[in-house]
Amino acid sequence: MKAIVFTEYGSTDVLQLKEVEQPEPEENEVLVKVYAAAANPLDWRFMRANPFLARLENGLQKPKKTTRLGADLAGRVEAIGSKVTHFKPGDEVFGEKFETGLGGFAEYACVPEEALALKPRNLSFEEAAAVPIAALTALQGLQNDGNLQSGQNILINGASGGLGTFSVQIAKAIGTKVTGVCSTRNLDLVRSIGADDVIDYTKTDFTNTGKKYDLIFDTVGNRSVSDLLRALKPNGICTVAGFTNMTRFVDISLKGKWISRTGNKKIGLMKTVHTNKKDLLFLKELLESEKIVPVIDRHYPLSQTAEAIRYLEKGRARGKVIITVA
Template structure:
């Protein structure tokens, strides 16, 4: 089968389309013939080994895991001996974030509990946009943010892959949502449900005097003191992204101190945990059209390098899709 591999760290030039062995599913796995995948910042960070800490997990000098791609959507080709929830021909979506990636390929083996039936109203391409980004948004808002209906919620980075899902999930839960994005994306962020929008090129949401019950920061470009100023008493801030290592350490250390000594909580969200319950929750929201994937561009599997290069510009509106079938 064909798959994207990288045997050294670097720019998207290191990505190669190669013939590799087709996987065989283990007893608790499902072999999926992939129709589409999607690119995430995770992919270019692993590809470039940035931050440098990524090398501690995937090899100091060269990658131990040479595969990329967390999100997948396709049809079940084969099932392991202990699989009970899927059969050959089922249309599924899910992700490989916790089990070695490999979505940029024609086939992949996926644990049964990391898959769900594809939403009936979505194409494979639209379904592939969902898993990692939407799970990040959901778990950040719910687990770290402790989101509740009626709250005032701000989404920083509202036009990106994670941010577009965060806006819609927060609205579906019944909150008043403010989205922060650039001028070119104001209309789009309003169109997916934001009650208010802030153009970050003209206004700093941490210095306009307004405060929020919950801030979900998908960018990580503000200091802890800035975020603290924008939070109400007993407010929570869940940070899902970071712009550099200094900011990551500041949010982890200083944010932790603020959380321990005051009424406000600020911190990096935990690494997402793939589970069928959350995938099924997202499936329900998608089928009810309470959330709709926002897709910017499509690339073929042999154009994965171009897709990653575009994603690295940080200008993508919503998701970037890799078509395989």
């Protein structure tokens, strides 16, 4: 089968489309014929070994083994392991491979049964592939880390990206008032997916407006702890799901932890996303009821995966970037 692989760290130039051996499912795995996958920031971070600490696990000078990319996928079940009970060959499914070594940018992939759900009947494979990592991150970041409650006044920083567009819609579905922060060209998009208010960051600094929020979900990680504190209500929570550089990462990790322990506001990095059947099925319900709708910016064929990740790295994608495989 064909798959995108790399054997050294670097820019998108290290990515290769190669013939590799088709995997065989373990007893608790499902072999999926991949129809579509989605590019995520974690792909280029793995590719570049950014942050550098990732090399401690994956290899200091170069990856310990030929490495694949692609966390999100959607496709059709080709075969199942001996202990799989919820799927059968022919089922249309969507899910993720983040916790099992990636590999979605390929014609076939083996996925644990618990990391898959039946594809929402109203979505195409491309739309379904846009969902798993971004929507799970939004759901778990808002609910588990942010303690999101109906009736709250919340702000999404980076509301027009892949993670941001799902965050706005999930927060609205749970019953909150949402303010989205984005650039001028994306104001209408963020309004169209349900934001009650929008702030153009090129003209207005949301931390200096005097407005305060119960929860800030920061998908960008480009603001300091001091900035974020100004925009939080007493007992407010800020969860940071992304970061622009190591300075911001350290600031949120260390100063945010100190503030959280000594003050009445909490600021911290989101915990690692954990895929589980319950959350996938909850998202499936929201998708089938059209309370959330995937926002897709561009489609690329598997052979142009490097172009897709190069575009995503620019940080200007409106929603998700999709890799069409079959």
